[in-house]
Amino acid sequence: MSPVLQARGLSVRYGPITALANVDFAVAAGELVALVGRNGAGKSSLLRALAGLVAYRGTVEHHPAACPRDRGRVRVAYVAQRATPRWDLPVSVRQVVGTGRLDPRRWWRRPGAGDRQAVDAALRRVGVWSLADRPVQALSGGQAQRVLLARALAQEPDVLLLDEPCEGLDAASTGALVDALTALAADGVAVCCALHEIDLARGAFRRAVAVDRTVLADGPAGEVLSRGRVADLFGLAGTG
C-alpha cells in the first residue's frame, strides 16, 4: 500500500532537548495506527511534525495520488491533546464544527451549501447530530471530545491525527470514539492516534508504532503490544 503521508529522517528539537531523532514513519489510506510510548517519548511531537505545526529536520512527503479521492493535496486534520477551545463562548455545536471549514486563503467567505453538508455529515458521523443546536457550554467532557472530532472531520481530511483523544473519557465515550475512528479508516481516511491505553490499542487498532525518541517497533498491534513485549519496550509496570 503506498503511503499518503511519509516522514523520513524526522528530528524535532526544543532548544537543547531532542524530542525525536531520525524517525521514519509512513501511513497509508485506511490505516488505523496507534502511536504508543511513555510520557515524553515524542508521540505528540511526531503528530505535530506530521501536521506541520512544529519545526523539524527531515522530510514529510504528501502523496495526494495515494488518497482514495485525489484532490491535488493531502488534507491533514489534527486534534490536539487537552485542546482548549473557549467552551464559554455563546456559540452552538454546529458553529464550532463549522470553524473546521475555514479556508485561510479565502477567510472572508461565508459557509455555503457544501460547507453545511460537510458539517452535517461530520455531526452525524460522530453521533452528535442531536446536539447540533445546543450551546457548547452545555456539553459533557465526552460530548466535547466528539465535537472536536467532528470539527476535524468537517475538514474532510485524508489524514486524521489525534493526540490522546481518550484521555479522561469513560468506557462508553471511549467506545463511541473508537467506533467512529474505525468507521473513518474503513472509508479510506488514514487515522493515526497517540494513546496511553495499551489494552485499547491492542484491541481496536490494527497497527501499532512504539515510540521513544525514535521508532522502537512498528507492526501489527497484537505483535508490537504482545504482553511480553510491552514491559520490554516501555518498562511499564502493570500493563502486561
Added chain:
Amino acid sequence: MTGIGWLTQSLSYPFMQRAALATVAVGVAAPLAGVWATSRRLVYLTDAMSHAILAGVAAAALLGSSLLAGGLVAAVVMAILVAVLVVRARLPEDSAIGVAGQGLFALGVIGVSLNAEPRALSHVLFGNPVTVTAGDVAAEMVLAVGIVAAVVVCLPVLVATTLDTGHARTLGVRTGVADTVLILGLGLVVVIGLTTVGACCSTATRDGAGTTARPVPTAWCSSAATSTAPS
C-alpha cells in the same frame, strides 16, 4: 413643553445634531468590537490601552497636531511595547500590560499638566459630546463604518480564532496577524470615542456593552435548540 418637544427642540441646535451623530457612531462601533475583547479576555489590555492613549493625545496637544492621530500613534506604540515585553523580556502578559499601560499613562498625565489648559485632561478622559466639530463627526463616522465593516468581513476568522487559536493555526490561519489586527482595532475604537465620550467612557461603552451582550446569543441558542431540535 412636552417630552417630545423637549427632544426635538434640543436636536434643532447644530451642536446637538453633531453630538447625536458622534455618540451614535461610538455607540454602534464600540460594543460591536467590545464583544471580541470580552470573549478573548482582552479587557485588561484594551483598558490599559485607553489609558496609554492619553500619552499620545497629550503629546499631540503640545505639538499642536491632531489629537486623533496622536491617540492612534500611542495605541500602536502600546501594542508594540506589550509584544516586545512578552516576546523579548518574557514577562507574563498581564505584567507587560501593566508596565506599558501605566507607564504611558504616567507620561500622558505629565504631558497634560504641561499644557496651558489642564482641564484638557478631564476632556480627554471623559470627553464632551456637545463640543465635537463637524470634522470630528465625519472622522468618527468613517472610522465607525470601517469598524463595523471589518467585523462583518472578518467574522469567520474572528469566530475561529477566538474559539480555539490552536486549531485555527492547524487550519493555516496566521493567528498572530489576526490578534494584532484585532488589538489595533480595539485601540481604534477608543480613539474614535476620544473627543465624544472620552477614553474612560469609551472603554466602558466597548467592554460594558460587550459583556452585557454575552448572554443574549446564549439564550437565543438555547431557545433555538429547544424549538428546532433535529429529529
